[in-house]
Amino acid sequence: MDTPSMPSWTRGTTILLVAFLVAGFIAGIAVAAITPLTPSRTYATTLTNTQTTTVTKAYTTTLTQPSTVMRAHTTTLTLQSVVVTQTITTSVPHIPLTFEVKYSRQFEIRLVDGYKIVRDALNRTLILVPRGQQPPPGLNGVVVYTPVERVVLMSATQVALVERLREHAPWILDRVVGIMWGGQYEWYFEEVAERLSQGVIRDVGPDYSPNFEEIVTLRPDLVIIYTFPGSDLPTRLEELGIPYVVDNEYLETTSLGRFEWIKLIATFFNLDEEAYRIFSEVEGEVSRIVSDIKRAGLAQPVACWFMVYRGVVYVAGGQSFPANTLAMLGARYAFSDLESKGSVTINIEKLLSSCRDADVVVYPTSFISSVQDILSEAPELGEIKAFREGRVYAYAPTIFQLGYYDTEGWIRDLAIILYPNLYPGQTTTYFIRLGG
Numbered sequence: 001m002d003t004p005s006m007p008s009w010t011r012g013t014t015i016l017l018v019a020f021l022v023a024g025f026i027a028g029i030a031v032a033a034i035t036p037l038t039p040s041r042t043y044a045t046t047l048t049n050t051q052t053t054t055v056t057k058a059y060t061t062t063l064t065q066p067s068t069v070m071r072a073h074t075t076t077l078t079l080q081s082v083v084v085t086q087t088i089t090t091s092v093p094h095i096p097l098t099f100e101v102k103y104s105r106q107f108e109i110r111l112v113d114g115y116k117i118v119r120d121a122l123n124r125t126l127i128l129v130p131r132g133q134q135p136p137p138g139l140n141g142v143v144v145y146t147p148v149e150r151v152v153l154m155s156a157t158q159v160a161l162v163e164r165l166r167e168h169a170p171w172i173l174d175r176v177v178g179i180m181w182g183g184q185y186e187w188y189f190e191e192v193a194e195r196l197s198q199g200v201i202r203d204v205g206p207d208y209s210p211n212f213e214e215i216v217t218l219r220p221d222l223v224i225i226y227t228f229p230g231s232d233l234p235t236r237l238e239e240l241g242i243p244y245v246v247d248n249e250y251l252e253t254t255s256l257g258r259f260e261w262i263k264l265i266a267t268f269f270n271l272d273e274e275a276y277r278i279f280s281e282v283e284g285e286v287s288r289i290v291s292d293i294k295r296a297g298l299a300q301p302v303a304c305w306f307m308v309y310r311g312v313v314y315v316a317g318g319q320s321f322p323a324n325t326l327a328m329l330g331a332r333y334a335f336s337d338l339e340s341k342g343s344v345t346i347n348i349e350k351l352l353s354s355c356r357d358a359d360v361v362v363y364p365t366s367f368i369s370s371v372q373d374i375l376s377e378a379p380e381l382g383e384i385k386a387f388r389e390g391r392v393y394a395y396a397p398t399i400f401q402l403g404y405y406d407t408e409g410w411i412r413d414l415a416i417i418l419y420p421n422l423y424p425g426q427t428t429t430y431f432i433r434l435g436g
Helices: 011-025 156-166 170-175 190-198 212-218 233-240 255-259 262-267 272-296 321-328 348-355 371-375 379-383 407-418
Strands: 075-079 082-086 108-112 115-119 125-130 142-146 151-153 176-179 222-225 244-246 302-309 312-316 343-346 360-363 392-395 431-433
Touching: 108 262, 115 262, 151 156, 156 170, 156 176, 156 262, 156 272, 170 176, 170 190, 176 190, 176 212, 212 233, 222 233, 233 244, 255 272, 255 321, 255 407, 262 272, 272 407, 302 321, 302 348, 312 321, 312 348, 321 407, 348 379, 360 407, 371 379, 407 431
Parallel strands: 125 142, 151 176, 151 222, 222 244, 302 360, 360 392
Antiparallel strands: 075 082, 108 115, 115 125, 302 312, 312 343, 392 431
């Protein structure tokens, strides 16, 4: 669960994915190393909902006004030829909405003069303006009218976050009109697959060469993208005058940092409260998993996270996403001394020296089906303890979609792999234990 985009390819086309297999599958490039369950930065703002009205009436009556609007207005009613002008002034209680970003280093959401202001992964400013209102004077940034009604997504991980929000807002998928790589994925979200096959959601081409003509035709209010070296997508969208926001969740170094991007996506749909509720549930479940491991007082397992491709060994750096996740779960990562947030290349000798006594090996790809597939590339790996004891795991094909959607389940899977005695009889969903 490392890259933002991973189509379903045949074995013969895997050469085209070397860059992602190395930089994505192995580690993910990160902007900061943080301790997963210790919030490092909190920015909080509270929204209050106040409604002001005035009442002029010539008789005694009671009218109830819903408390869901955020602006004053006047309602004129005619009852039995008597004109009643309502201008009721009330203070309406509202659930506090806190824009809190605890784990991610790459985005923030603020409230300025009553408008939500988003800073995205490229440090760009977006001003979210409620439909029917005018942009605020004196604030500079890209204006996006919310809630957005027509959205183009760029990756399966973004779709996964939309699907998680859909549990609370079933209508949200109706707002998705296009997906890059849409026709190339093997989709594990049935509704998404159906809408793509029916043309309700359009495939707008690959990330490296999108179909801009199709994107323009779709008239999106917003395109949610990620960036990578050599991509001219931001420039082209700016030239076309299409608003976009940069979601580089795959660069985060922690599981909660990655999942926290649900808050950014949700804010464009005015689903902030739903996103914070979901995130709090996931955070709580992850904390319970970590607490259970600590209370059990089990021996610290040694784990290795690597892949061999054409004789070159790629390992996740000591400050990478896999390394931080393993550390969060109390494991000792064999390459914690490699001060890298991405992947590192080493030789077989170094690999064997560091991993010979490893209890667990995670081989981060779904393109293999047995240990023999690995040993055919590097027979020496058979000397590693995890290979001898049958504790070698690869990714399940569902990991990039369902594993991100179910982040707490993905982390629970890894805990099961590391501490099988703590979870007797339980099997994993997003990792596959490889046989001979």
